[in-house]
Amino acid sequence: MYCTHMRGSTAYMCAMLRMYEKNTMNNGGNKMANEQEIRQEMCEIGRRVYERGMVAANDGNFSVKLNNNEFLCTPTGVSKGFMTPEHICRIDAEGRLLEANGDFKPSSEMKMHLRVYKERPDVQAVVHAHPPYATTFAAAGIPLEKPVLSEAILTLGKVPVARYGTPSTREVPDAVAEYLPYYDAMLLANHGALTYGDSLMNAYHKMESVEFYARILYQTHMLGGARELSSEQVGDIYEIRRKSGMTGKHPALFFDKISGIK
Numbered sequence: 001m002y003c004t005h006m007r008g009s010t011a012y013m014c015a016m017l018r019m020y021e022k023n024t025m026n027n028g029g030n031k032m033a034n035e036q037e038i039r040q041e042m043c044e045i046g047r048r049v050y051e052r053g054m055v056a057a058n059d060g061n062f063s064v065k066l067n068n069n070e071f072l073c074t075p076t077g078v079s080k081g082f083m084t085p086e087h088i089c090r091i092d093a094e095g096r097l098l099e100a101n102g103d104f105k106p107s108s109e110m111k112m113h114l115r116v117y118k119e120r121p122d123v124q125a126v127v128h129a130h131p132p133y134a135t136t137f138a139a140a141g142i143p144l145e146k147p148v149l150s151e152a153i154l155t156l157g158k159v160p161v162a163r164y165g166t167p168s169t170r171e172v173p174d175a176v177a178e179y180l181p182y183y184d185a186m187l188l189a190n191h192g193a194l195t196y197g198d199s200l201m202n203a204y205h206k207m208e209s210v211e212f213y214a215r216i217l218y219q220t221h222m223l224g225g226a227r228e229l230s231s232e233q234v235g236d237i238y239e240i241r242r243k244s245g246m247t248g249k250h251p252a253l254f255f256d257k258i259s260g261i262k
């Protein structure tokens with residue numbers, strides 16, 4: 001077992017990591033699923049995003065990579081809580097419409113999604129939402145980086161804030177690109193949050209994790225501040241992450257390469 005040498009305090013983290021991997025693997029079947037199943041899963045994720053209050057009205061969008069030049073994406077102007085598979089659109093790598101039913105049109109934020117796929121060939125799905133606590137930090141320009149939750153350190157590391165860009169312009173993908181090589185989640189300044197992973201469920205779970213982390217940071221601040229883990233404790237968790245085989249990018253993988261990231 002990769003963690004038998006770790007100190008006793010990490011036993012819990014190892015058990016948690018095994019649960020995380022099991023959960024992720026159970027839900028990581030996008031590559032094998034057929035297109036209709038993917039469309040249905042996108043509707044299910046839409047319901048979860050909407051019912052958990054991660055979006056208001058018709059906000060939010062997500063996409064799934066079918067192959068290098070075909071992507072399924074959510075439509076604009078439709079509540080993500082009430083989508084059916086027929087609402088889902090198909091676009092190419094340049095954002096051109098390949099297929100849509102009726103008057104449904106792809107989200108205008110697909111430029112941002114396509115930039116993620118371009119820069120990160122390992123990514124199979126992208127989720128964008130406006131969860132209230134994460135968006136509060138995004139509006140305040142505050143990254144999620146205080147080491148107060150072991151789970152957040154393991155799954156996310158830190159969550160940076162990508163600079164503001166006018167919606168639907170190239171400013172947004174250009175701002176996002178800066179962090180794509182190093183992180184699997186980021187806040188979008190004065191806007192919301194962006195997560196991605198090797199399956200739609202994986203990307204969605206990261207959005208849940210980002211919102212939970214932001215909520216705990218906010219609430220502990222209201223209580224006068226959290227007790228932060230030490231650099232050594234964070235280092236132990238990063239060591240678990242490095243040896244875990246978990247997919248995606250994480251600050252632990254770039255410990256010595258990026259100044260300011262520990």
Ligand SMILES: [Zn+2]
Pocket residue numbers: 059060128129130191192
């Ligand atoms: Zn948005």
